[in-house]
Amino acid sequence: MNFTLGAAVHSERVIKKSRFIGCVQPVADRAAALLVVDALRAEHPGAAHVCWALMAGGQSAANDDGEPGGTAGRPMLEVLRHQHLDGVLATVVRYFGGVKLGAGGLVRAYTDAIAQALLGATTIAQVRQRALACSVPYALEGAVRRELAAVGAALGDVRHETDVHVAFTVPEPAAAGLIESIGNAAQGRVVWQQA
The missing domain is CATH 3.30.70.240 (Alpha-Beta Plaits)
Known part of the structure; x- marks a missing residue:
């Protein structure tokens, strides 16, 4: 059985001077998800990256937004998949703090930002x-x-x-x-x- 979220939930972490602002929220489809991502880019013009992952049936996608390939969007998507979520958008806004984290550090930072947000989320069973x-x-x-x-x-x-x-x-x-x-x-x- 798949689940969705009742409302948007945020998390924030600072790792080696980089600020990671995570959010998980219900969305209807890819078009709605892209509107949210565009709004985040406008809201955080100084951010280095706005990475995202979407689980929405056949419209699932992930975007690293300039981070090294496979270190942001795909790991976030796997967190959503592991939780059996659908109709959910995960986003992380990163403000670069000047210290490189390496591929492993980036994967941990992005997955942790989403996992922390999900800890406070209310899940709702999806019924066809x-x-x-x-x-x-x-x-x-x-x-x-x-x-x-x-x-x-x-x-x-x-x-x-x-x-x-x-x-x-x-x-x-x-x-x-x-x-x-x-x-x-x-x-x-x-x-x-x-x-």
């Missing part, structure tokens, strides 16, 4: 969601809404036309039971649609 849509007569809208609330489904678009069209997402494990519950509550007057 299923998108569903149906239409029911107006008189049954309240019953459908109650069934959705009972299983924690997220209500989406609701259109009031000839019937009430309701779109929603529900955790995959609860989908079959919800379809049955809505069918029973609607007494067979529900029409399932392509979500």
Whole structure:
């Protein structure tokens, strides 16, 4: 099972006069991650490096931002992978202190910055969601809404036309039971649609 984070968490370390500011945070995709990295570059114009790693399904990536190859982004990515995280961006802003750390020292510094941030993080289990849509007569809208609330489904678009069209997402494990519950509550007057 994969996990994501509830909120951004930061850490800060000074190693041989270099300052490492680490952060782990939930992100939706690579585009959102790149916006965060760009914002960090703008926020820390004096930083020598803004290294990052992203675990986001097929969009995973790592960037050393000028550090020797494989000493920053890839080790940070391995920390995320080891923790079974997905939809998570790890960033480390480094202010160079004048003392070179060597390849091993850099790997330790970047992994430690992310590991320290993760110590304070709240992880949330990722549950696959299923998108569903149906239409029911107006008189049954309240019953459908109650069934959705009972299983924690997220209500989406609701259109009031000839019937009430309701779109929603529900955790995959609860989908079959919800379809049955809505069918029973609607007494067979529900029409399932392509979500």
